Amino acid sequence: MKALRAGLIAIVALAALAATGWSQNRGENRGGGGRAATAPRVGGGYIPQRGPTPAPAHPAPAARPQQPPARPATPARAPRPPADVQGHPQAPHVHPNGQWVGHDSGRNDPHYHLDHPFEHGHFAAGFGPSHVWRLEGGGPSRFWFSGFYWSVAPYDLDLCSDWLWNNDDIVIYDDPDHPGWYLAYNVRLGTYVHVMYLG
Numbered sequence: 001m002k003a004l005r006a007g008l009i010a011i012v013a014l015a016a017l018a019a020t021g022w023s024q025n026r027g028e029n030r031g032g033g034g035r036a037a038t039a040p041r042v043g044g045g046y047i048p049q050r051g052p053t054p055a056p057a058h059p060a061p062a063a064r065p066q067q068p069p070a071r072p073a074t075p076a077r078a079p080r081p082p083a084d085v086q087g088h089p090q091a092p093h094v095h096p097n098g099q100w101v102g103h104d105s106g107r108n109d110p111h112y113h114l115d116h117p118f119e120h121g122h123f124a125a126g127f128g129p130s131h132v133w134r135l136e137g138g139g140p141s142r143f144w145f146s147g148f149y150w151s152v153a154p155y156d157l158d159l160c161s162d163w164l165w166n167n168d169d170i171v172i173y174d175d176p177d178h179p180g181w182y183l184a185y186n187v188r189l190g191t192y193v194h195v196m197y198l199g
Contacts, residue, residue: 043190051173052100117180153194
């Protein structure tokens with residue numbers, strides 16, 4: 001009888017230890033458990049209910065005298081910013097609470113200036129969480145879904161190098177600050193880039 005009781009106690013103790021370890025690993029992304037709290041996971045299927053709000057007004061950049069370039073200029077590319085929180089992507093992204101991180105440069109950002117905004121027309125097939133589009137091919141300079149063609153802003157090219165151009169789901173949002181641009185949000189990664197509708 002004592003051996004049976006000791007065996008049951010050992011089994012219960014092992015089960016309790018296993019459950020504790022499991023809950024600590026499960027709580028890792030929620031700030032629980034025995035490890036240091038980390039921020040909630042970005043991406044993984046989360047879809048923001050709305051796009052970003054307009055950024056606060058920034059003063060227009062001062063005009064510089066025009067000088068001819070010494071060699072052909074290449075378009076500037078957005079540097080990968082440091083992660084705002086440990087474990088978050090080094091790219092503009094959306095927190096699970098709907099906060100758009102990295103969309104704060106304002107209306108006068110020269111990287112997103114277009115002389116002819118919406119030159120290919122306006123996208124009208126559906127915005128926001130009720131319209132999830134599956135990428136069907138191409139790459140950042142020209143990609144498509146459901147017969148609609150798009151291009152990533154030259155400044156954002158390095159920010160979408162981990163997108164799967166023939167498989168990721170994206171959601172399109174209006175860009176409140178940069179006329180002629182939309183925001184394509186990658187549901188898998190939780191990151192977004194500026195995109196132009198090509199028709």
